[in-house]
Amino acid sequence: MKQPEKFQLRTETQEGRCIVYVSGELDLEVATQMRAAMAPLVELKDRELSLNLRDLKYIDSTGIGxxxxxxxxxxxxxxPFTVEAIPPTIRKLFDMTGITPFITKQNQEQ
Known part of the structure; x- marks a missing residue:
């Protein structure tokens, strides 16, 4: 039986930017942890907030929510809020749900 990928968050602050690296599986089981970690960062109005999903293996509807x-x-x-380094399988989900244009940088700069 496959063990679930362990969910992890790591935050890096750069000048004018806060990057949150999300890895593993973002689903209902870890939703409370994700919300709690993001709550104070959402309020940082003086810098861009970016999620880096390079190491995200899975996301469900709760994670998308x-x-x-x-x-x-x-x-x-x-x-500003962007999502970067979106794996192809997860980008496909974002495309199907219609959120890609709202979370990718190239569309926010237009």
């Missing part, structure tokens, strides 16, 4: 809630909160605060 968290991304959408972060996107809405950042938009309400007029603070």
């Amino acid at each position: 968290i991304l959408v809630s972060v996107l809405k909160a950042r938009h309400a605060n007029q603070a």
